[in-house]
Amino acid sequence: MTESVRFEDVSLLYPGGTVPAVSHLNLTIEKGEFLVLVGPSGCGKSTSLRMVAGLEPISDGKIFIGDRDVTNVAAKDRDIAMVFQNYALYPHMSVGENMAFALKIQKVPKEEIARRVQEAAKLLDLTEYVDRKPKALSGGQRQRVAMGRAIVREPHVFLMDEPLSNLDAKLRVQTRTQIAALQKRLGTTTIYVTHDQVEAMTMGDRVAVLKDGILQQVDTPRKLYDEPANAFVATFIGSPSMNIIHAKVVDGGAEFGGTVLPIEREVLAKADSDHVLVGVRPEDLNLAESGPEMKVTLVEELGADTFVYGTTPDGVNELVARSRGFTSPRVGDTVHVDPQRTYVFTATGTQARIK
Amino acid sequence: MSVEASEIVILPGPELPEEKSGIKESARRKLSSPWAVVVVVFITVIWTIPTVGLLVTSFRPAADAQNTGWWTFFRNPAVTFSNYAEVITGGTTMGTGIMPYFFNSFAIAIPAAIFPLILASMAAYAIAWVPFKGAVWIFFGIFALQVVPLQMALLPLLQMFNLGWSIGDIPIFPDLNKPGSQQSLLAGTYIPLWIAHTMFALPLAIFLLHNFMAQLPRDLMEAARVDGAGHFLIFRKIVLPLSIPAIASFAIFQFLWVWNDLLVAITFAGGTPDVAPITSYLATIKGSYGAQLHLITAGAFIAIIVPLIVFFSLQRFFVRGLLAGSVKG
Numbered sequence: 001m002t003e004s005v006r007f008e009d010v011s012l013l014y015p016g017g018t019v020p021a022v023s024h025l026n027l028t029i030e031k032g033e034f035l036v037l038v039g040p041s042g043c044g045k046s047t048s049l050r051m052v053a054g055l056e057p058i059s060d061g062k063i064f065i066g067d068r069d070v071t072n073v074a075a076k077d078r079d080i081a082m083v084f085q086n087y088a089l090y091p092h093m094s095v096g097e098n099m100a101f102a103l104k105i106q107k108v109p110k111e112e113i114a115r116r117v118q119e120a121a122k123l124l125d126l127t128e129y130v131d132r133k134p135k136a137l138s139g140g141q142r143q144r145v146a147m148g149r150a151i152v153r154e155p156h157v158f159l160m161d162e163p164l165s166n167l168d169a170k171l172r173v174q175t176r177t178q179i180a181a182l183q184k185r186l187g188t189t190t191i192y193v194t195h196d197q198v199e200a201m202t203m204g205d206r207v208a209v210l211k212d213g214i215l216q217q218v219d220t221p222r223k224l225y226d227e228p229a230n231a232f233v234a235t236f237i238g239s240p241s242m243n244i245i246h247a248k249v250v251d252g253g254a255e256f257g258g259t260v261l262p263i264e265r266e267v268l269a270k271a272d273s274d275h276v277l278v279g280v281r282p283e284d285l286n287l288a289e290s291g292p293e294m295k296v297t298l299v300e301e302l303g304a305d306t307f308v309y310g311t312t313p314d315g316v317n318e319l320v321a322r323s324r325g326f327t328s329p330r331v332g333d334t335v336h337v338d339p340q341r342t343y344v345f346t347a348t349g350t351q352a353r354i355k
Numbered sequence: 356m357s358v359e360a361s362e363i364v365i366l367p368g369p370e371l372p373e374e375k376s377g378i379k380e381s382a383r384r385k386l387s388s389p390w391a392v393v394v395v396v397f398i399t400v401i402w403t404i405p406t407v408g409l410l411v412t413s414f415r416p417a418a419d420a421q422n423t424g425w426w427t428f429f430r431n432p433a434v435t436f437s438n439y440a441e442v443i444t445g446g447t448t449m450g451t452g453i454m455p456y457f458f459n460s461f462a463i464a465i466p467a468a469i470f471p472l473i474l475a476s477m478a479a480y481a482i483a484w485v486p487f488k489g490a491v492w493i494f495f496g497i498f499a500l501q502v503v504p505l506q507m508a509l510l511p512l513l514q515m516f517n518l519g520w521s522i523g524d525i526p527i528f529p530d531l532n533k534p535g536s537q538q539s540l541l542a543g544t545y546i547p548l549w550i551a552h553t554m555f556a557l558p559l560a561i562f563l564l565h566n567f568m569a570q571l572p573r574d575l576m577e578a579a580r581v582d583g584a585g586h587f588l589i590f591r592k593i594v595l596p597l598s599i600p601a602i603a604s605f606a607i608f609q610f611l612w613v614w615n616d617l618l619v620a621i622t623f624a625g626g627t628p629d630v631a632p633i634t635s636y637l638a639t640i641k642g643s644y645g646a647q648l649h650l651i652t653a654g655a656f657i658a659i660i661v662p663l664i665v666f667f668s669l670q671r672f673f674v675r676g677l678l679a680g681s682v683k684g
Contacts, residue, residue, distance in 0.1 A: 054580075054581075055580065055581070074585075075577075075580040075581055076580050076581070076582075076584060078581075079583075080581060082577075084574050084577070084578060086572075086574055088572065088574035088575050089578075090575065090578075090579075090592075090593060091597070092596045101579075101582055101584075101592070105584055106583060149578075149582070153582075159581075
C-alpha cells in the first residue's frame with residue numbers, strides 16, 4: 001500500500017563538517033504524489049532521498065512514512081524501493097532473479113513471485129530478456145530492469161536517484177514520459193531526484209528546489225515558473241535562465257544602463273537596500289525599436305527560436321533575449337530590448353521576490 | 356612444486372568497467388613483442404628441466420637411477436613402472452606404502468583450506484562493509500600479523516595443544532591431557548594441524564579478501580539493503596558470489612601451501628603414520644632408506660598430481676568481468 005512521506009525539521013551534519021548537508025527540511029509528500037527534488041549538484045537532494053531510504057543518517061528531526069516514524073528504522077525494514085543512478089543491478093543474477101530478489105527475502109510464495117515478475121516484465125517490455133544477465137542488456141534495458149526491481153516490490157514509496165542520467169538524450173526524453181505515465185498508473189508515492197530542471201518540470205506533480213541543503217520552494221511546475229519565491233528559483237527554473245539585472249532604486253522605478261524601468265512604489269518600499277534585482281524571462285524580453293540598449297555578443301539559432309545574448313552598455317548586466325523575427329541581429333550590433341513582464345527581487349539576503 | 360603456488364598469489368581485481376586503463380593495454384603490447392616471447396619461452400624451459408629430470412628418473416630402473424644421471428636416459432632408454440608399484444604398495448622395504456599418507460594429506464589440506472576461507476571471508480566482509488569503530492585498526496592489526504614468522508609460533512602452539520594455555524587463572528585453551536597420562540587428547544588427530552594451518556593462513560586470507568570485497572560497488576550493497584537484505588543475506592547472496600575469483604585464488608593457494616607443507620606437519624603430527632601427510636613420508640624415504648632416488652622421484656610425482664588437478668580444475672573460476680553490467684561506470 002502506498003504511503004505519504006513527511007520530513008519534519010530534518011537536518012544532517014556530517015561528523016567533522018561545519019555546513020549541514022541538509023538543513024531544517026520540512027516537506028510532506030502526499031499519498032500517490034510524484035515529487036521531484038531538484039537543485040544544483042551538492043544541494044542535498046540525493047542526501048535527502050537517501051535519508052528516506054535509510055542509507056544516510058539523520059542528525060536532527062524525524063522522517064515519517066505514512067504514520068510510522070522511520071527515523072531509526074533500518075533501510076531493510078522501511079519497505080521502500082529505490083532506483084539508483086547507475087542501476088546497481090546484481091550482476092550474477094538474471095533479470096528475473098534481480099526482480100525477484102526482494103520478494104524472495106520477504107518470503108513471498110513462489111507462484112506469486114513468478115506472477116509479479118512476469119507482470120513487471122510485460123509492463124516494461126522485458127519479457128524476452130527475463131533469463132538474461134544484466135551484462136547482455138543495453139543501457140536502456142538495464143534502466144528498465146532497475147525500474148522493474150522497484151515495481152515488483154509494490155512498496156510504500158518509490159525513490160529514484162537520477163535514474164535517467166546515464167541514458168542518451170533521445171532515450172532520456174522517451175523514458176521520462178514512460179516513467180511519469182507508469183507512476184500515474186501505479187499511483188505509488190514517488191520521490192525523484194534530478195539536477196535537470198526540464199525533467200523536474202515535465203515529470204513532477206510538485207517540484208522542490210533545494211540549494212545548499214536548504215529548501216527554497218515547493219510548488220507545482222507552473223507556479224514555480226510563474227511565481228518563483230526568490231532569485232535562485234527564478235534562474236534555476238527555465239532555460240535559458242531568467243535575466244537578473246542589478247538595478248539601482250530611483251524615484252518611481254529601477255535604473256540600469258541609463259534607462260529607468262517603472263516599478264510600483266509599494267514594491268520598491270519592500271527593497272532592503274538601494275539596489276534591487278529585476279528579473280525578466282528571455283521570452284519576455286523582446287527586441288524592440290526603443291528601450292534599454294543591449295550590445296549583442298552571441299546569437300544562437302535553434303530553429304524555432306533565436307536567442308540573442310548581449311550585455312548592457314555599461315557591461316554590468318548580461319542579458320538573453322528571444323527574437324521571433326526572421327532577421328536576427330549580428331554579433332556586435334546594438335539592439336533595443338523591451339521587458340514585457342518583470343519580477344523584482346531584493347538584492348541582498350535570500351533575494352526574495354517582492355513583485 | 357611451489358612453482359604453481361607462487362603464480363597464483365596475484366589476485367584478479369573485481370574488474371570494474373572503468374578499469375580498462377591504458378596501463379593494461381600498454382603492458383599487453385610490451386609483453387607480446389617477439390623478444391618477450393623468446394625470453395618467456397627460454398625461462399619456461401629452464402624452469403621445467405628439473406621437473407622433467409624428476410619425471411624421467413622416476414621411470415628408470417633402480418640401478419640406472421643410482422649410478423647415472425637422468426640425461427643419459429635418452430642414450431640408453433630403459434623404462435620401468437616398478438618404482439611406482441613399490442612406492443604405492445610398499446613392496447618389500449617401504450612398509451605401508453604411500454597411500455595412507457596420500458589420504459592423510461587430503462584429510463589435512465581440504466579442511467585446512469576451507470576453514471580459513473569461511474572465517475576470512477566473513478571477517479573480510481565485516482571489516483569492509485559493516486561500519487563499526489576501529490575497523491581500520493583491526494584491519495591494520497591483522498595485516499601486521501603477517502610479519503610474524505610461522506616458525507616463531509610453532510613451539511608456543513605445540514605447548515598450547517599439549518598443556519593448555521591460560522592467562523593467570525583464566526583458561527584460554529583447555530589442558531587436554533588425558534587424566535593421568537602425558538598424552539594430549541589431540542595427539543594422533545588432524546585437529547592440531549587444521550587449527551595451526553587455519554591460524555597461519557588467516558592474516559593473508561583476510562587481507563586479500565578484504566581488498567577484493569572492498570572494491571565491490573557500494574551501490575550494490577545499498578540496493579540489497581533497500582531490497583530488505585540484512586548483512587548476512589548481503590554477504591551470502593551478493594558478496595560471496597561476486598568474490599568467487601578471489602576465493603578460488605586463495606583456495607588454490609592455501610591448498611597447495613598445506614599440501615606441500617612439511618614443517619608444520621612434522622611439528623604437530625609427528626611421524627605417526629595415521630596422521631602424517633605425504634611430504635612427511637617423502638622425507639622418510641630419503642632419511643631411512645638412503646638415497647633411493649628412483650623411489651623419491653616416483654613418490655614426488657604421485658604427490659605432484661594433486662596440485663596439478665586442483666590448479667587446473669579451479670582455474671576456470673578466475674572469470675573476468677564478473678561485475679559487468681552491474682553498475683554503469
